[in-house]
Amino acid sequence: MIYQGKARYPVTEIILHCADTRPEWMAGRPLAEKVAEIRRWHVQERGWRDIGYHWVIDRDGAVAPGRRETELGAHVEGHNRGTIGICLLGGYSAKADDLFEKNFSGAQAFSVKLLIAEIKGRSTILKVFGHNDYAPKACPGFRVRVALKDG
Numbered sequence: 001m002i003y004q005g006k007a008r009y010p011v012t013e014i015i016l017h018c019a020d021t022r023p024e025w026m027a028g029r030p031l032a033e034k035v036a037e038i039r040r041w042h043v044q045e046r047g048w049r050d051i052g053y054h055w056v057i058d059r060d061g062a063v064a065p066g067r068r069e070t071e072l073g074a075h076v077e078g079h080n081r082g083t084i085g086i087c088l089l090g091g092y093s094a095k096a097d098d099l100f101e102k103n104f105s106g107a108q109a110f111s112v113k114l115l116i117a118e119i120k121g122r123s124t125i126l127k128v129f130g131h132n133d134y135a136p137k138a139c140p141g142f143r144v145r146v147a148l149k150d151g
């Protein structure tokens with residue numbers, strides 16, 4: 001089981017996001033630099049202490065860590081206790097009901113499913129939701145329960 005913060009909230013949920021970036025954003029740059037840029041948005045522009053997400057998935061399916069899983073994230077207002085936030089790069093101008101394939105790659109589909117399965121192996125995950133299940137937002141740019149119905 002993964003526990004977060006001093007209060008040790010058990011992690012029971014995964015919430016998916018998108019970066020709202022164009023497909024070609026920082027293309028050719030290492031994923032670590034892209035994560036550093038998102039961290040800069042969150043720290044310098046929003047005043048948070050670290051990147052809000054726990055994991056970031058690049059267009060080619062590469063996965064990089066963000067905030068440590070044992071720390072509370074900053075990704076969905078009111079739902080940061082006991083949840084892990086995963087951010088998919090892409091999703092610029094996406095709509096809440098878009099098909100996954102419209103905004104994201106097949107490699108990202110593969111990696112997000114694998115990452116969810118891997119987290120499920122380390123914590124009792126009861127729900128996998130999207131940001132748009134909790135707020136009137138497009139993020140992550142698809143309906144999680146439709147896109148991930150087979151897994």
Ligand SMILES: [Zn+2]
Pocket residue numbers: 016017018075131139140
């Ligand atoms: Zn989001």
